[in-house]
Amino acid sequence: xxxxxxxxxxxxxxxxxxxxxxxxxxxxxxxxxxxxxxxxxxxxxxxxxxxxxxxxxxxxxxxxxxxxxxxxxxxxxxxxxxxxxxxxxxxxxxxxxxxxxxxxxxxxxxxxxx
Amino acid sequence: xxxxxxxxxxxxxxxxxxxxxxxxxxxxxxxxxxxxxxxxxxxxxxxxxxxxxxxxxxxxxxxxxxxxxxxxxxxxxxxxxxxxxxxxxxxxxxxxxxxxxxxxxxxxxxxxx
Numbered sequence: 110x111x112x113x114x115x116x117x118x119x120x121x122x123x124x125x126x127x128x129x130x131x132x133x134x135x136x137x138x139x140x141x142x143x144x145x146x147x148x149x150x151x152x153x154x155x156x157x158x159x160x161x162x163x164x165x166x167x168x169x170x171x172x173x174x175x176x177x178x179x180x181x182x183x184x185x186x187x188x189x190x191x192x193x194x195x196x197x198x199x200x201x202x203x204x205x206x207x208x209x210x211x212x213x214x215x216x217x218x219x220x221x222x223x
Numbered sequence: 224x225x226x227x228x229x230x231x232x233x234x235x236x237x238x239x240x241x242x243x244x245x246x247x248x249x250x251x252x253x254x255x256x257x258x259x260x261x262x263x264x265x266x267x268x269x270x271x272x273x274x275x276x277x278x279x280x281x282x283x284x285x286x287x288x289x290x291x292x293x294x295x296x297x298x299x300x301x302x303x304x305x306x307x308x309x310x311x312x313x314x315x316x317x318x319x320x321x322x323x324x325x326x327x328x329x330x331x332x333x334x335x336x
Contacts, residue, residue: 113266140322142323144326150328151312151326151327151328151329152267152312152326152328152329153326154323154324154325154326157323165323200266200267202266204322209322210255210257210272210316210322210324211257211269211272212269212322212324213269214259214266214267214268215266216264216265216266217264217265217266
């Protein structure tokens, strides 16, 4: 049974370029979370979807960040334009339903913006 | 303003001894707590959890203790094994309509053979 799938695993891009990170949650899970991990701030929640609907995007740092979930099996996190301070590991996690706290994480995408 | 704090960035323990990882929180409304383990180049994996109605939960070598009055929880691993070497995150959540988690900054545990 596949876990949460993220792509790409590594992304190196130049400042100003658009970056799109992709996530496929575990089948049947209806909650999806995007996190960013940095040395300074640890694991921060960026945005949370339930049944494909964004519930809380208060963690999205600024308008350069956007996230979509067009269907139950796919989500994207886009950064446009990217900046060096966006360099981090971005994790996607999914959860079986809204009454469960336990989240299942993907392997992450390591983003480097030069 | 960090609501969940892990004040020790690292901990080294001898194999076979007890590892104790600590976590403090400031929001007294948190009512569910989890520990995650993370190996390099992998995502965090769920380890053990505890509801605020309990003060202890045990699963094999792992035990989580919750002290609500002190707003403190700890993870005990006994006996520690080299394969336990990883970063451990504590997380806290609020019951209600959402199941968002607030994570601590993590503690790197190294178990020495």
